[in-house]
Amino acid sequence: xxxxxxxxxxxxxxxxxxxxxxxxxxxxxxxxxxxxxxxxxxxxxxxxxxxxxxxxxxxxxxxxxxxxxxxxxxxxxxxxxxxxxxxxxxxxxxxxxxxxxxxxxxxxxxxxxxxxxxxxxxxxxxxxxxxxxxxxxxxxxxxxxxxxxxxxxxxxxxxxxxxxxxxxxxxxxxxxxxxxxxxxxxxxxxxxxxxxxxxxxx
Ligand SMILES: [Zn+2]
Numbered sequence: 001x002x003x004x005x006x007x008x009x010x011x012x013x014x015x016x017x018x019x020x021x022x023x024x025x026x027x028x029x030x031x032x033x034x035x036x037x038x039x040x041x042x043x044x045x046x047x048x049x050x051x052x053x054x055x056x057x058x059x060x061x062x063x064x065x066x067x068x069x070x071x072x073x074x075x076x077x078x079x080x081x082x083x084x085x086x087x088x089x090x091x092x093x094x095x096x097x098x099x100x101x102x103x104x105x106x107x108x109x110x111x112x113x114x115x116x117x118x119x120x121x122x123x124x125x126x127x128x129x130x131x132x133x134x135x136x137x138x139x140x141x142x143x144x145x146x147x148x149x150x151x152x153x154x155x156x157x158x159x160x161x162x163x164x165x166x167x168x169x170x171x172x173x174x175x176x177x178x179x180x181x182x183x184x185x186x187x188x189x190x191x192x193x194x195x196x197x198x199x200x201x202x
Pocket of ligand 1: 149150151157158159162175
């Protein structure tokens with residue numbers, strides 16, 4: 001076998017190297033892979049309009065423009081929250097339940113309801129008692145804002161039955177747990193549970 005250099009082969013090899021270098025330069029300066037000056041400059045410019053918008057109106061305005069995570073807040077009078085806990089304690093070992101009303105989004109009134117199931121793991125309200133409640137609601141000109149019940153032995157989180165039977169999408173569902181004493185509030189809409197922040201009003 002001959003080991004002599006083949007001039008044609010060398011020329012082909014040199015062309016291949018040149019082509020590869022050209023490809024590398026093209027890739028490096030393309031917008032997608034860009035890490036050479038020109039394309040980096042382009043990307044910074046695209047961000048500029050946002051920065052300009054944030055700077056308008058002075059630094060204090062910036063937070064109003066920035067996206068924020070929305071957390072639903074429920075307002076409840078202190079005595080009402082305490083009455084929920086009191087009711088939960090009195091009815092141990094059974095689950096207690098009741099209805100909450102108020103104005104705007106402030107819960108200011110509570111009505112204890114009888115747990116028709118008399119059960120430690122579930123609750124139900126009698127239809128006639130519900131009718132009486134809605135009559136009273138109208139006469140007081142208040143809004144039905146919430147429903148509460150207790151979990152004597154489990155966490156303050158809606159059970160699968162609670163989610164299934166959440167018939168009032170506009171209401172806040174309060175659950176008082178006696179296992180690790182706490183009260184938490186939730187909205188339950190289309191079987192989706194979302195916790196609300198409880199803000200207690202004196
Ligand atoms: Zn429950």
